[in-house]
Amino acid sequence: MEAIDIFSYFLLLLLLLSGVKVVTTSNVIHAAIFLVFTLATTAVLFILLSAEFVALVLILVYIGAVIVLFLFGVMITRAPLGPNAELDNDQNKLMAAVISLSIFGIFTYILLQTFDSTVVISEGTSTKLLGEILLSRFVFPFELVSFVLLGALIGGITLARKDNALMDEDQI
Amino acid sequence: MSFSTELLIKVLVVLATAPVMALGLTLLEVKGSAWMQRRPGPLHVGLRGFIFPLATAAKYLQKETIIPNDVDEPVFKWAPAWVIAAVVGLFTIIPLSPTLIVRDLELGVFFLLAISSISTIGVLTAGWSSANKFSLMGGLRAAGQLIAYELPLILSVVGVVIQAETMSTVGIVEKQIEFGFPFVIAGQGIAFIIFMIAATAEMMRTPFDMPIGESELTMGFFTEYSGIRFLIFYISEYINLFVMCAIASTLFLGGYHVPLLPTEWVNFYGPLVLIGKTFLLAFILIAIRWSFPRFREDQLQTLAWKILIPLSLLNIMATAIMKVVF
Numbered sequence: 001m002e003a004i005d006i007f008s009y010f011l012l013l014l015l016l017l018s019g020v021k022v023v024t025t026s027n028v029i030h031a032a033i034f035l036v037f038t039l040a041t042t043a044v045l046f047i048l049l050s051a052e053f054v055a056l057v058l059i060l061v062y063i064g065a066v067i068v069l070f071l072f073g074v075m076i077t078r079a080p081l082g083p084n085a086e087l088d089n090d091q092n093k094l095m096a097a098v099i100s101l102s103i104f105g106i107f108t109y110i111l112l113q114t115f116d117s118t119v120v121i122s123e124g125t126s127t128k129l130l131g132e133i134l135l136s137r138f139v140f141p142f143e144l145v146s147f148v149l150l151g152a153l154i155g156g157i158t159l160a161r162k163d164n165a166l167m168d169e170d171q172i
Numbered sequence: 173m174s175f176s177t178e179l180l181i182k183v184l185v186v187l188a189t190a191p192v193m194a195l196g197l198t199l200l201e202v203k204g205s206a207w208m209q210r211r212p213g214p215l216h217v218g219l220r221g222f223i224f225p226l227a228t229a230a231k232y233l234q235k236e237t238i239i240p241n242d243v244d245e246p247v248f249k250w251a252p253a254w255v256i257a258a259v260v261g262l263f264t265i266i267p268l269s270p271t272l273i274v275r276d277l278e279l280g281v282f283f284l285l286a287i288s289s290i291s292t293i294g295v296l297t298a299g300w301s302s303a304n305k306f307s308l309m310g311g312l313r314a315a316g317q318l319i320a321y322e323l324p325l326i327l328s329v330v331g332v333v334i335q336a337e338t339m340s341t342v343g344i345v346e347k348q349i350e351f352g353f354p355f356v357i358a359g360q361g362i363a364f365i366i367f368m369i370a371a372t373a374e375m376m377r378t379p380f381d382m383p384i385g386e387s388e389l390t391m392g393f394f395t396e397y398s399g400i401r402f403l404i405f406y407i408s409e410y411i412n413l414f415v416m417c418a419i420a421s422t423l424f425l426g427g428y429h430v431p432l433l434p435t436e437w438v439n440f441y442g443p444l445v446l447i448g449k450t451f452l453l454a455f456i457l458i459a460i461r462w463s464f465p466r467f468r469e470d471q472l473q474t475l476a477w478k479i480l481i482p483l484s485l486l487n488i489m490a491t492a493i494m495k496v497v498f
Contacts, residue, residue, distance in 0.1 A: 029300060052279055056286040064289025071296045072315045081244050081303055127279060
């Protein structure tokens with residue numbers, strides 16, 4: 001076993017442990033911090049697979065934006081120090097186990113069916129190539145995704161914004 | 173040399189350089205503020221004030237670490253680590269010459285944006301775990317500010333990337349040498365100004381120091397910190413100042429290159445040139461800090477969302493059009 005294998009197994013173990021801690025901890029902020037560890041380990045795994053761009057996107061978008069907004073949202077509304085009893089849920093433990101095991105089973109089956117034991121060796125993703133493919137072959141899905149984001153943006157504003165005309169009347 | 177020895181040497185060099193640069197910038201700030209505001213202390217006390225930064229560091233190192241009762245201890249203790257790790261990590265892509273660089277990443281500029289966003293987590297968790305309303309307010313203000321100013325920071329760099337056709341920092345400098353002019357003259361002047369404003373806001377320096385706001389929030393998100401942990405926050409502010417100014421001089425001011433000097437000696441004068449440009453930019457930011465009052469929270473958000481972001485989007489459009497036309 002080479003050094004890189006040992007390192008990968010160590011990372012996978014870390015990923016598994018922090019993933020479990022995200023679910024089991026009874027403090028929202030701790031859960032978010034463990035989620036950062038999970039995402040960071042995933043980013044390192046992507047770097048080991050020489051997919052640097054994906055790794056950096058994971059850090060920039062998920063750690064830098066999603067987790068930060070998550071922490072911001074939790075802190076601005078309610079985040080008591082210490083454990084939060086509401087977060088422990090004793091109901092439906094059996095169902096949860098069944099569902100998570102079946103998802104694990106489905107993913108494993110699909111991955112084994114698709115790749116079997118063939119090793120795919122890539123030359124590493126060139127960012128230039130990725131950009132060209134995104135704006136030529138995949139231009140339609142790319143634009144579609146941006147429309148989904150635009151829809152989410154407009155929806156968010158509509159839900160959050162009070163009607164100005166009505167508000168003025170109330171205030172007067 | 174094997175990979176691990178090389179890595180070890182690089183890490184040690186970076187870990188030695190970062191505090192030295194922070195010390196230099198602290199001295200520059202103390203002397204600059206004293207010069208601008210006629211403070212006798214840093215100009216005359218202790219070897220004409222040159223001992224000041226070392227005295228500050230020594231003071232914080234010998235202070236007792238106080239941890240308040242109600243804090244969330246692991247989160248509280250590790251919050252400064254996020255900040256300093258993110259800041260020191262950025263040394264990876266600062267080119268002192270074409271070869272004197274930790275690693276010339278293909279995605280250099282993108283790496284900068286990704287890694288610098290991590291420090292927000294440190295600031296937020298520091299504010300929350302302190303169990304203090306002022307700290308929490310400071311942390312929330314900081315997060316709102318960092319989220320808002322990260323966008324103009326990213327968008328202003330995109331113009332440079334389009335013009336240089338590369339994201340590697342060495343590649344961007346080489347492009348400017350090839351072009352004959354630094355990008356600040358050759359089309360990215362607006363982007364440079366936006367970058368500097370956004371970088372100042374990211375560093376939470378005056379006039380963007382609402383999150384710290386001594387007069388209303390004591391010390392913002394690091395009110396409860398003392399001793400070595402306070403020192404880490406303090407020093408990472410100056411390391412961040414160095415890194416941001418070094419990146420700005422690399423992207424916009426031609427980095428390690430100066431005209432008329434022979435390019436084969438770049439390994440000797442390159443580091444000095446880059447550090448010189450960095451300290452010049454840092455001095456401008458220091459001068460701004462000691463002459464301007466603080467922004468109000470709504471003015472700060474308006475500046476980011478209504479002025480800087482549309483302006484940087486326009487800059488990207490203009491650069492892209494120029495790129496296609498010429």
